[in-house]
Amino acid sequence: EFEGGEVEYTSGTVHELTADTHPIQREFYDFYRTPRGEFTPASANPQITTHPTLTSNVKFMNFYPFNDIETISPRPMLFIAGDQAHSREFSEDAYKRAAEPKELVWVSGAGHVDLYDRVDLIPFDKLTSFFNQHLSA
Known part of the structure; x- marks a missing residue:
C-alpha cells in the first residue's frame, strides 16, 4: 500500500x-x-x-489493552458494560486485572453497542457521581 x-x-x-x-x-x-x-x-x-x-x-x-492495566492505579477506573454483551468477558477480565480503586457496573438488558447511543440505558447518574467523586479539585 x-x-x-x-x-x-x-x-x-x-x-x-x-x-x-x-x-x-x-x-x-x-x-x-x-x-x-x-x-x-x-x-x-x-x-x-x-x-x-x-x-x-x-x-x-x-x-492488548489490558497489558499493564494495573499501573493506572491509584487513578480510579469505572467499567460500564451491558450484562448481555458478547464482550462481557473482556469487561470482567479488565476489572479483575485492574488495581484499586475500581468499580464495575452492569447495565441490565444491554448488549455491546447499546451503550453507544441508547440513552435510556446509559447510567448517567453513575457517571455523574463517579466523576464528581474522583474529579474534584
Missing part, C-alpha cells in the same frame, strides 16, 4: 443479513448499517466502513 499497491480490506460488519447471520453480526449491523449509527463521510466508500485494512489489522491484532 505504501508503494501504491491496492488497499485490501478485511472482516468488519456484514452488509446484509441472512437467515444464517450470527447474532453478534446482527447486533453490529443494527448499529453500523442503519441510520442509528452508520456514518460514512461523503468522500469515503460506504462498503469499507468498519472494515480495517489488511495492513492495519496486524497492529490491531497485536494490541
Whole structure:
C-alpha cells in the first residue's frame, strides 16, 4: 500500500443479513448499517466502513489493552458494560486485572453497542457521581 499497491480490506460488519447471520453480526449491523449509527463521510466508500485494512489489522491484532492495566492505579477506573454483551468477558477480565480503586457496573438488558447511543440505558447518574467523586479539585 505504501508503494501504491491496492488497499485490501478485511472482516468488519456484514452488509446484509441472512437467515444464517450470527447474532453478534446482527447486533453490529443494527448499529453500523442503519441510520442509528452508520456514518460514512461523503468522500469515503460506504462498503469499507468498519472494515480495517489488511495492513492495519496486524497492529490491531497485536494490541492488548489490558497489558499493564494495573499501573493506572491509584487513578480510579469505572467499567460500564451491558450484562448481555458478547464482550462481557473482556469487561470482567479488565476489572479483575485492574488495581484499586475500581468499580464495575452492569447495565441490565444491554448488549455491546447499546451503550453507544441508547440513552435510556446509559447510567448517567453513575457517571455523574463517579466523576464528581474522583474529579474534584
